[in-house]
Amino acid sequence: MEIISIEKKAFEEMVSKLNGFIAGIETLYLKGSDKKMSDWMDSQDVCMLLDISPRTLQTLRDSGRLAYSQINHKIYYLPEDVERILPVMEKKKESMKTQKQNAYG
Template identity: 55%
Template sequence: MEVITIEKKTFEEMTAKFDEFVHWVERICHQNDEKGIGEWLDNQEVCQLLNICPRTLQTLRDNGTLAYSQIHHKIYYKAGDVQCIVSVVGNKRKEAGFRNKTI
């Protein structure tokens, strides 16, 4: 094991800078909370809310209709974004139903 020594003044400066960084991150997090970023939903929740299958959800992501964020292999959606496309999905469902009817 290697031991490294530093002056007390240098150590105190480093800890002060680290404390500044921590306060900066906390301030940013607090500002974002105030903006009402809202709840994030996963694939299963969005499929249930929109009454669609996972493949349809994939299509909505692929064609840019629904914005998403990915952390590792998990995909999340803002509740507000999902709410905005409820009418889009409903209209597509009506169009598909109309086209499938035979007269």
């Protein structure tokens, strides 16, 4: 094993720079943790909330009507994006219900 000796001043300077680096990393970590994944909804949550099938959800994504983010192979949605499309989906369901009643009634 090789032993390396350095001056105390050089060692203290190195420790100070390392502490500064660590503080910078901690700051970046805290900024990133403000964007919690708990604020996001997964596909199952969205399907249940909108009362739609996974295929309909995929159609909403493919058509660009619902924004999403994909991390690895999992898809997430911002609640505000889902809330924005909620009235549209309710109106569509009501329209379908009316069409069925008119067809059979």
